[in-house]
Every structure is written in C-alpha cells, then in structure tokens.
Amino acid sequence: xxxxxxxxxxxxxxxxxxxxxxxxxxxxxxxxxxxxxxxxxxxxxxxxxxxxxxxxxxxxxxxxxxxxxxxxxxxxxxxxxxxxxxxxxxxxxxxxxxxxxxxxxxxxxxxxxxxxxxxxxxxxxxxxxxxxxxxxxxxxxxxxxxxxxxxxxxxxxxxxxxxxxxxxxxxxxxxxxxxxxxxxxxxxxxxxxxxxxxxxxxxxxxxxxxxxxxxxxxxxxxxxxxxxxxxxxxxxxxxxxxxxxxxxxxxxxxxxxxxxxxxxxxxxxxxxxxxxxxxxxxxxxxxxxxxxxxxxxxxxxxxxxxxxxxxxxxxxxxxxxxxxxxxxxxxxxxxxxxxxxxxxxxxxxxxxxxxxxxxxxxxxxxxxxxxxxxxxxxxxxxxxxxxxxxxxxxxxxxxxxxxxxxxxxxxxxxxxxxxxxxxxxxxxxxxxxxxxxxxxxxxxxxxxxxxxxxxxxxxxxxxxxxxxxxxxxxxxxxxxxxxxxxxxxxxxxxxxxxxxx
Amino acid sequence: xxxxxxxxxxxxxxxxxxxxxxxxxxxxxxxxxxxxxxxxxxxxxxxxxxxxxxxxxxxxxxxxxxxxxxxxxxxxxxxxxxxxxxxxxxxxxxxxxxxxxxxxxxxxxxxxxxxxxxxxxxxxxxxxxxxxxxxxxxxxxxxxxxxxxxx
Numbered sequence: 001x002x003x004x005x006x007x008x009x010x011x012x013x014x015x016x017x018x019x020x021x022x023x024x025x026x027x028x029x030x031x032x033x034x035x036x037x038x039x040x041x042x043x044x045x046x047x048x049x050x051x052x053x054x055x056x057x058x059x060x061x062x063x064x065x066x067x068x069x070x071x072x073x074x075x076x077x078x079x080x081x082x083x084x085x086x087x088x089x090x091x092x093x094x095x096x097x098x099x100x101x102x103x104x105x106x107x108x109x110x111x112x113x114x115x116x117x118x119x120x121x122x123x124x125x126x127x128x129x130x131x132x133x134x135x136x137x138x139x140x141x142x143x144x145x146x147x148x149x150x151x152x153x154x155x156x157x158x159x160x161x162x163x164x165x166x167x168x169x170x171x172x173x174x175x176x177x178x179x180x181x182x183x184x185x186x187x188x189x190x191x192x193x194x195x196x197x198x199x200x201x202x203x204x205x206x207x208x209x210x211x212x213x214x215x216x217x218x219x220x221x222x223x224x225x226x227x228x229x230x231x232x233x234x235x236x237x238x239x240x241x242x243x244x245x246x247x248x249x250x251x252x253x254x255x256x257x258x259x260x261x262x263x264x265x266x267x268x269x270x271x272x273x274x275x276x277x278x279x280x281x282x283x284x285x286x287x288x289x290x291x292x293x294x295x296x297x298x299x300x301x302x303x304x305x306x307x308x309x310x311x312x313x314x315x316x317x318x319x320x321x322x323x324x325x326x327x328x329x330x331x332x333x334x335x336x337x338x339x340x341x342x343x344x345x346x347x348x349x350x351x352x353x354x355x356x357x358x359x360x361x362x363x364x365x366x367x368x369x370x371x372x373x374x375x376x377x378x379x380x381x382x383x384x385x386x387x388x389x390x391x392x393x394x395x396x397x398x399x400x401x402x403x404x405x406x407x408x409x410x411x412x413x414x415x416x417x418x419x420x421x422x423x424x425x426x427x428x429x430x431x432x433x434x435x436x437x438x439x440x441x442x443x444x445x446x447x448x449x450x451x452x453x454x455x456x457x458x459x460x461x462x463x464x465x466x467x468x469x470x471x472x473x474x475x476x477x478x479x480x481x482x483x484x485x486x487x488x489x490x491x492x493x494x495x496x497x498x499x500x501x
Numbered sequence: 502x503x504x505x506x507x508x509x510x511x512x513x514x515x516x517x518x519x520x521x522x523x524x525x526x527x528x529x530x531x532x533x534x535x536x537x538x539x540x541x542x543x544x545x546x547x548x549x550x551x552x553x554x555x556x557x558x559x560x561x562x563x564x565x566x567x568x569x570x571x572x573x574x575x576x577x578x579x580x581x582x583x584x585x586x587x588x589x590x591x592x593x594x595x596x597x598x599x600x601x602x603x604x605x606x607x608x609x610x611x612x613x614x615x616x617x618x619x620x621x622x623x624x625x626x627x628x629x630x631x632x633x634x635x636x637x638x639x640x641x642x643x644x645x646x647x648x649x650x651x652x
Contacts, residue, residue, distance in 0.1 A: 223576055415591050
C-alpha cells in the first residue's frame, strides 16, 4: 500500500504547526481574494509569491494551493450578494445565485455552494492523488520530442482559449517566449538580448513580471472603472445557511456532475475553472427537471458550477505537478514559483520530492475542511470585507507589489521591471491581449527551447522527428489543430472582406 | 482600438523582424552539434512578424473604429496618479526608507487622489507601513534601504 504510506507521510508534514498556519493563511486570504472583485486567484498567487521565499518550498506551495482553493469558494459570496463575480470562475453563479438572493434565499445559495465546493474539492484531491502518480510514471518515458510536443500543446491550447481574441492571444504567447530568451543560453553560454545590461544576464525575472502583470496591471486597469456596489442584506446564522433537505435533494446530482465535469476540464491543458463552470451550468440546465427555473434562482444553477470550479482547480494541479505543464493562468504562476524555489515540476517530482508532493496533497484535504467551516460559519466576516472601498484596496495592492518585487533580490531594478510590466499588463488588458498567455510562455520558454534543440540533435530527419514517434506525433498534431482553427478562422474572415461591426 | 491595433501591429512586426535579425547575426543558428543559440529566437521572431502582419491586415481592413480604450476624465487622473505615485515611491524609497515612503505614498493616494479624510488616510497608511515592516523586515528579514531616519 504505497498510497497509504505516502498519504501518511503527507499528513505528518501537513500537520506540523507551521504548515497548518500556512494552510489557514492561504484559505483565509484565498476566500478574501475570491470575494473581492478586482483581484482573482492569479493576482493572489502572484502577490503572495514574495512571502514564500523565506519558507521551505513545501510550506510555500501549501499556502498558494490553499489560496487557490479558497478563491474558488470566496468568489461565490460576491456573485450571490452583489451580482458581480468576485473572480471569473464565479461569473455563472451570478445568474441563479443572485436571483436566489433577491428572493431572500442568499443563505442556502451560499450554503449549497460551500458544501458543493467541499465535496468537489475533496473528490478532486482524491482524483488528483490517484491519477498523478500514474500520469507521472507514464510521462517518465518521455524523451525530448514528447516533452516539446507537450509544451507546444500546452501553450497553444491555453492561448487559444484564454482570450476572446485568439490572434492577440498567440501574439502574447510569442512575446512571452521571446522574453524568456533574454539572458544566458544554458547550452551555448551565449548572452542573448541583454543590451549589454548586467542585470539582464540572468534573464527577465519571473517574479517582477508576474507581480507587475497581475498586481499593478490589474489595479491600473481597474482604475477607470467606478465600482459601486449594492450588497444585499441577508441572514447568515447556521440555520439560514444550511440548505434544506429539499434543496439538498435537488442539488445532489448537480454536485456530482459538476465535480466530474470540472475535474476533467481542469486536467485538460488550456481549460481552467472558468470554462468548467460554464460547461457545468449548461449541462445542468440541459439535464435538470426544473430547467425552466434556471435564470430565476434554481439552486442547481449554483451547486453545479460552484462544484465544478473547485474540482477544476484540483484537476489543474495534475498536469502542472506531473508533466510540468500548467493548465491555467494560476497554475502557471504557481509553477513559476516552484521553479524559483528550485523545484522542477514534472514526472520526476514524485520520486525526488515525495515530501513536497504528498505534503501538498494532504494539506489540500485539510484546506477543504477549513474552507467549508469558514464559508459556512464566517460569511459575515467576508461580507464586511466587501465593504472596503476599492480605492483603499487598490492603494494597498500597489504597496504590496512594490514591497514584494523588491524583496526577492533586494534590488530596485526588480521594482523597475515590475512597474514596466504593470504598464504592459494594463495595456494588454485594455487592448485584448492576454497576460496569462505571456506568463505561461515565459515559464515554459526555456524548457521548450531546450527540449526542441535536444530533439533536433537526436533527429535524423529534422523537425519531422516530432511526427515520427507516436506520442509526440499525436500531441504535435493536436497542437497544430489548436492553432489552425482560430488562425484559419481569422484568415477566412479577412478574405470575406471587412467584418461587420 | 482600431488605431491602437494598427500601431501595435506595426511595432510588433518591427520587433519580430529585429528579433529574428539579431538571432541570425549575433547568435549561432546551427552549430556542429545541432541547433545553436540563434535557432529558437530566429523562428520566434519570424512567427511574431507573421502574426503581427495578420493583425495589421485585419486592423487596416476594419471599418469600425472600435471601442475607445484609453481612460478619460476621472479614470485617467486615477491611472496617472497611481502610476506616478508608484514611480515617486521607487525614487524616494532609497532616501527615505521603506516605512516613511509607504506612509507618504498611501496618504498621498488616499487623501489627495481618492478624497478620503485625513485621519482615515493617515491611520491606514501607518497601519499598513507597520504591518509591512512586521512581515517583510522583521519576519522575512528583507534588508530594505534604511533611509535617513534609520528605519
């Protein structure tokens, strides 16, 4: 029973006082970040990265993963009470969640979301635990061509799905790859694109870029939006929040379906929690006996997507941990953090760092227990936090961005980089480019380049080697299809003359 | 957004071309052992140029000017205020130290830009600076520039 022994090891790590405190910090901050409109899980993880340098990597990932899970819970509160999503994975919840609140059923809406999230989050971790070692073992046989093909697939699918504007998504991705070329080339030792600046020799630092794009950039982009919000009053006693038996009976299967769908979507590269919620809502509307109630406060319309996003956030960790390919923007930033701590995600992670992996898995179980307690018993606390004016929040985030960017290397140069990428992030958001695609590419760039060069070295037939081996052939073909569809559509629309609108 | 796309596409096209050219001229495209340091960047530059060209064609053919994207009025003031404030923060930090700069920045943003009351602005600023000091200086031992006042 390897699994049980590993899990016991994991819990022995997770139950140390410091790691418990980190998990608690993660879930509280995560719920807050999820609840506050204008900061989502990506910003949260980016902003907290600087804090993790002083601690062991295991404690760091425990905090970040707990935060990711927490943000999936917290987003619901805002969707239900204000009808503004706290983060993108709770957009769908607004539809029926807010209707329920208007009918005086805010309590059960939040309650079923928290319980559904708990079920989904826990099953998600079980699946993560069962699936990851198998996937990792399979991926151990990968050579350079497979590795490159996998990264290509990760990059192209994430990019095609993140933005509404696929062409600009690909441009953002290539820009990220180009940025990742800056600095020493590890194979030849050449210093590339440094402009003779010493600070550039180590490359574009990940931390200032992530903090700039997702912290400062997000604040700047929110600066010209007036956030005025009406918070619905509701009662949050235990009896008001716990769903009735009738609610429970209606939501049961919605939670199960949401969990299954969410996890699968989460594991797929490119489709994170947000897409999972949309699909889960659509599926539920189709199979429900009460489909006419959807849009008017159907409790399944809250239960299904809220379960799906939690399962998906657990699923999204699978490709990151086992293959080294993040499936979403948040896991991309997390993986950037892992690499800064000197941990290389991928098939070897489970063999080389069992403490890290199993400590993380055990902590996710604990985090979900903490979260369900927090999100059933302490709703008023988070509602009060929602009353913090955005103007104050934004000023605090800026201070945190500057402090965080400085703290990694204690250099003002990093703060400068952060400011530049803050402006870049602002521009990208305003003009429909994709900061998430850029970040993912920045993380994967050097790994992809090395894999491609190694593949070409062992190849007798140049780039065709990618198609000559079965696994890499399938993956490369999928990647090409993922590019071909949106780009083909763009080219076709050009031939059709000026587009209407 | 149409004009921003046209300008952006031209800049990205030039950037891609420059990137590919540098790769070929300054780095090795193919060495005796296989692809060199210029190989991957060259193709990246080329792909960027092609994508930017596509964007340019699309933006040129676009009839509608598209939605305005630049901030105006209050939004623009806020944008410039936050950005300017951050730059001043970074310039002052080595001279005044982390804590003092944080207080000045927050009071400036909250009182002057956002119109919160003096007591509220000062209280939030001091509390934040203290919390920041506790986490980063005391706990994480980040050596921030001490500044003239010594903390």
